[in-house]
Amino acid sequence: xxxxxxxxxxxxxxxxxxxxxxxxxxxxxxxxxxxxxxxxxxxxxxxxxxxxxxxxxxxxxxxxxxxxxxxxxxxxxxxxxxxxxxxxxxxxxxxxxxxxxxxxxxxxxxxxxxxxxxxxxxxxxxxxxxxxxxxxxxxxxxxxxxxxxxxxxxxxxxxxxxxxxxxxxxxxxxxxxxxxxxxxxxxxxxxxxxxxxxxxxxxxxxxxxxxxxxxxxxxxxxxxxxxxxxxxxxxxxxxxxxxxxxxxxxxxxxxxxxxxxxxxxxxxxxxxxxxxxxxxxxxxxxxxxxxxxxxxxxxxxxxxxxxxxxxxxxxxxxxxxxxxxxxxxxxxxxxxxxxxxxxxxxxxxxxxxxxxxxxxxxxxxxxxxxxxxxxxxxxxxxxxxxxxxxxxxxxxxxxxxxxxxxxxxxxxxxxxxxxxxxxxxxxxxxxxxxxxxxxxxxxxxxxxxxxxxxxxxxxxx
Amino acid sequence: xxxxxxxxxxxxxxxxxxxxxxxxxxxxxxxxxxxxxxxxxxxxxxxxxxxxxxxxxxxxxxxxxxxxxxxxxxxxxxxxxxxxxxxxxxxxxxxxxxxxxxxxxxxxxxxxxxxxxxxxxxxxxxxxxxxxxxxxxxxxxxxxxxxxxxxxxxxxxxxxxxxxxxxxxxxxxxxxxxxxxxxxxxxxxxxxxxxxxxxxxxxxxxxxxxxxxxxxxxxxxxxxxxxxx
Numbered sequence: 001x002x003x004x005x006x007x008x009x010x011x012x013x014x015x016x017x018x019x020x021x022x023x024x025x026x027x028x029x030x031x032x033x034x035x036x037x038x039x040x041x042x043x044x045x046x047x048x049x050x051x052x053x054x055x056x057x058x059x060x061x062x063x064x065x066x067x068x069x070x071x072x073x074x075x076x077x078x079x080x081x082x083x084x085x086x087x088x089x090x091x092x093x094x095x096x097x098x099x100x101x102x103x104x105x106x107x108x109x110x111x112x113x114x115x116x117x118x119x120x121x122x123x124x125x126x127x128x129x130x131x132x133x134x135x136x137x138x139x140x141x142x143x144x145x146x147x148x149x150x151x152x153x154x155x156x157x158x159x160x161x162x163x164x165x166x167x168x169x170x171x172x173x174x175x176x177x178x179x180x181x182x183x184x185x186x187x188x189x190x191x192x193x194x195x196x197x198x199x200x201x202x203x204x205x206x207x208x209x210x211x212x213x214x215x216x217x218x219x220x221x222x223x224x225x226x227x228x229x230x231x232x233x234x235x236x237x238x239x240x241x242x243x244x245x246x247x248x249x250x251x252x253x254x255x256x257x258x259x260x261x262x263x264x265x266x267x268x269x270x271x272x273x274x275x276x277x278x279x280x281x282x283x284x285x286x287x288x289x290x291x292x293x294x295x296x297x298x299x300x301x302x303x304x305x306x307x308x309x310x311x312x313x314x315x316x317x318x319x320x321x322x323x324x325x326x327x328x329x330x331x332x333x334x335x336x337x338x339x340x341x342x343x344x345x346x347x348x349x350x351x352x353x354x355x356x357x358x359x360x361x362x363x364x365x366x367x368x369x370x371x372x373x374x375x376x377x378x379x380x381x382x383x384x385x386x387x388x389x390x391x392x393x394x395x396x397x398x399x400x401x402x403x404x405x406x407x408x409x410x411x412x413x414x415x416x417x418x419x420x421x422x423x424x425x426x427x428x429x430x431x432x433x434x435x436x437x438x439x440x441x442x443x444x445x446x447x448x449x450x451x452x453x454x455x456x457x458x459x460x461x
Numbered sequence: 462x463x464x465x466x467x468x469x470x471x472x473x474x475x476x477x478x479x480x481x482x483x484x485x486x487x488x489x490x491x492x493x494x495x496x497x498x499x500x501x502x503x504x505x506x507x508x509x510x511x512x513x514x515x516x517x518x519x520x521x522x523x524x525x526x527x528x529x530x531x532x533x534x535x536x537x538x539x540x541x542x543x544x545x546x547x548x549x550x551x552x553x554x555x556x557x558x559x560x561x562x563x564x565x566x567x568x569x570x571x572x573x574x575x576x577x578x579x580x581x582x583x584x585x586x587x588x589x590x591x592x593x594x595x596x597x598x599x600x601x602x603x604x605x606x607x608x609x610x611x612x613x614x615x616x617x618x619x620x621x622x623x624x625x626x627x628x629x630x631x632x633x634x635x636x637x638x639x640x641x642x643x644x645x646x647x648x649x650x651x652x653x654x655x656x657x658x659x660x661x662x663x664x665x666x667x668x669x670x671x672x673x674x675x676x677x678x679x680x681x682x683x684x685x686x687x688x689x690x
Contacts, residue, residue: 335670337679349683353667411687 031181032174038117039188040109041140047108047148056149059142062303063135063212064295068092077150078102078157083129088166090127098156111147116187118180125176127164128184133231134214136187137207183227190231198313201302205310206232208303209239213295218243218250218287233314240317242379247446248285249382251373256316258324258431259376269308273297275399280361280368282393282403284386289394297396322376327429331358343423346416350408359428365403370428380435383421384443387412409447414440503537505544505577509598510584514540516600520607521637529654531637539640539649544577551575562625574624576632583629586621587614645684653690656682663690 044052060066069092071080077096082089097104103111106121113119118132126132138146164171192211194203209215210232219239220228230238241252241259252260261269264278271278273296276289283289296304334357339345348357351369355361359369369375374382392404412420414437422434503511514537524530531537547553554570562571574582588598591610595602599610613619615634617627640649642656644664650656656663663682671678682690 339680345689346687348680349665349687349689353665356667357670408687416687 028178029174032177035123036117036119036177036181038109038113038119041112041143043108044144044148047144048152049148052145052148053153054149055142056145056147057153058299059138059146059212060149061295061298062208063146063214064291065095066294067290068129069095075155075157075159077154078159080159080162082165085127085129085166087170088164090129090164090166091162092130093161094157094159095150096154096157096159097151098158101158101160102156103150104156106147106151108144108147111150112143115143115146118184124173125180127176128179128226131214131217133184133228134211134217136185136190137192137211137231138187139192142212179225179227183225185231197310201306202310202313204303205306205308208299208307209310213307215239215253218245219253236317239311239314242377244379244381245287246285247381247385247443248287249374249377249379250287251377251382252317253311254314254317255312256321256373258322258371259373259378260316261311261373262316263324263371266305266308266312269311270301270304273299273304273307275396276394277364277367277399277403279363281372281374282367284374284391284405285382292394293396297398322378322425322433323431324371324376325429325431326370328358330427341419341423342416343419343427346412346420347423350412350420354405364399366405369424370430372430375424376430376432378432380421380425380432380439381443383424384417384435384440385447387417387420388440388444389447409444414438414444503541505541505549506537506580506584509588510580511537511541512600513584513588513598516602516607517611517633518637518640520604520611521634522641523604528658529652531641531649533651534641534649534654535645535651536637536640536649538651539643539647540580540636542648543636544580549576551577572624572628579624579629579632582623583621583626583633586624586626587619587629590619590621590626644686645688646686650684653682653684653688657690 046052066076068081068083069077069079071078071082071092074080075096077094079092079094081092083092094102096102099105103114106114110121114121114126114130114132116132116136116138118126118128118130120126192207194200194207197203197206216228216231216239219241220230221237221240221243222228229235229240232238239253241250241254243250254260255262257263264281268278268280272281272283273292275297276283276292283292299307333340334344334348334352339348354366355369356366361368374386377383386405388407388409390405390407392402393399395402408417417440418435418437421440424430425432425434506514515532518531518536518540522531522534522536524533543549551570551574556570556573556575560571560573561568564571572579587610590613591597591599591602595606595610599607602610610619611630614626614630617625619626621629640647641654642659642661643650645651645653653663655661660678661682662668662678662680664685665680665683668678684690
């Protein structure tokens with residue numbers, strides 16, 4: 001016998017569900033549209049004060065505003081840079097003091113609401129492509145300084161903003177308000193408290209890393225709902241890395257000795273931020289090169305040391321991960337002419353000329369591969385992308401040579417790249433899991449045509 | 462990103478790497494180390510020319526106890542590919558008069574003929590000459606007879622109408638050597654046979670581990686394409 005729903009009860013249930021659904025939707029809408037109250041901050045005595053403007057200029061460098069708000073070939077801070085998203089590109093906005101197309105008409109409060117709260121002047125929410133969850137940490141004083149700089153220290157440019165390429169209804173901004181209200185920190189709740197840190201220098205570093213530097217926006221893993229898993233050292237995942245940004249893995253910046261900065265000295269970190277290289281490692285890929293070139297290299301020595309000192313206080317991510325225990329067996333075998341795997345052959349034939357058979361490279365010229373966090377990272381994306389397409393060091397004022405590594409994608413097949421990358425991750429004392437050729441194929445497919453080895457060139461044997 | 466060319470690191474890198482592999486770029490070689498099999502159809506030479514070229518290459522550097530010869534190493538394929546280069550059309554040379562055949566060799570090429578012409582006319586004349594003397598074309602002779610014929614070309618004892626036999630022979634021998642010892646990306650030196658024979662390590666770019674050690678270099682050669690011998 002079939003059980004049947006009594007028709008009356010079914011009808012009542014359905015109506016009930018519809019009403020509930022509608023009420024729920026209204027509640028969600030209400031939550032989204034309920035205005036966010038923000039604390040207005042006191043205006044400075046004079047916004048055009050030269051010292052305040054100068055401080056704002058420095059903070060704009062530390063905050064790398066130009067990375068997103070200046071388009072390639074465009075005028076400084078006039079916006080228009082496309083930031084890709086899965087549903088369509090978002091464009092950065094004109095933050096020059098032009099009154100009509102820029103932020104010249106913004107009050108200090110409106111500026112603050114955009115910068116720290118993610119709320120536009122018209123009350124709509126900003127896409128979190130703008131890193132307001134990090135900037136939320138900026139002090140009132142620093143917000144005033146940035147405001148002074150952008151209103152009085154930047155040349156106004158008349159250039160209209162471009163609306164996102166996202167189709168309606170995905171382009172509606174109210175769901176962004178839900179995200180912001182649920183996940184973005186309130187500036188007062190995360191107000192920076194220097195007393196949490198052992199000394200003034202570490203506190204200054206923490207402030208720069210968490211706030212203006214927004215290092216976590218690339219280096220901290222994100223939850224499924226896309227918020228960073230931690231905004232400061234109170235979370236064990238803070239700056240734990242393995243986030244893929246434009247194809248490059250923003251590595252673990254915590255104290256892990258193999259895939260993190262555990263074996264880097266404070267001076268190593270300072271040199272990397274100032275020059276994109278240090279005696280044993282180099283910045284690869286565009287995201288961190290841009291951070292170095294537009295932002296970090298311009299900071300004062302004391303601030304770079306503060307950043308490094310703070311990073312050095314972060315304990316390793318707990319649990320077993322990649323390891324490193326220096327071991328000269330690989331170097332000895334290679335130097336005796338023993339190439340006992342395809343990986344070894346590929347390394348000797350393609351790489352050892354620059355990185356040497358001891359994998360220590362040439363200091364500041366060709367980085368070491370032994371014990372290198374870019375090699376040992378849990379997610380090997382950068383390593384694969386680098387072997388396929390190459391990279392060149394960022395050219396900075398203190399180290400202008402953009403030393404380069406050629407790509408090998410044109411002559412190595414997927415299986416060969418996988419064998420080589422796996423070799424790199426398991427020799428000279430490096431201990432990280434092997435790389436699958438499927439990953440190589442996927443990354444190769446994402447890259448422009450020059451990196452495609454023809455069938456014949458891939459001597460898979 | 463500010464308007465500074467140094468920030469377009471990716472694009473700049475690609476330009477850089479094009480310079481970093483200059484041997485390859487300069488030679489205009491295809492980016493593949495394609496090594497077609499011996500019976501690949503030639504693109505420049507006709508079937509009868511091809512038969513001559515293969516037979517001659519096999520005598521100039523024969524396979525023996527030391528290893529493969531020019532034929533096995535793909536030298537005819539190398540020469541066929543060279544026929545598609547500007548060199549073969551005489552575009553790398555001064556090709557206008559006066560043509561002074563007995564000028565010293567330091568004054569360069571003294572003929573109206575391009576390398577393509579030398580091969581086309583030379584092979585026809587060579588097979589014609591052989592046919593007259595031996596009743597068969599070159600490729601059908603036994604090796605000893607072939608050697609005799611080649612000696613007649615080399616010494617100039619054989620007389621061709623349009624291209625001096627000695628000049629034809631010199632070009633052929635030069636190209637066979639080049640095909641045997643140039644990088645396999647150009648079609649010859651297949652299996653890196655030529656380099657293995659003389660112990661040349663190829664394009665590995667780094668021998669720092671071996672200087673001042675007084676031991677024989679133990680690694681096999683490697684091609685620009687990455688292929689190992």
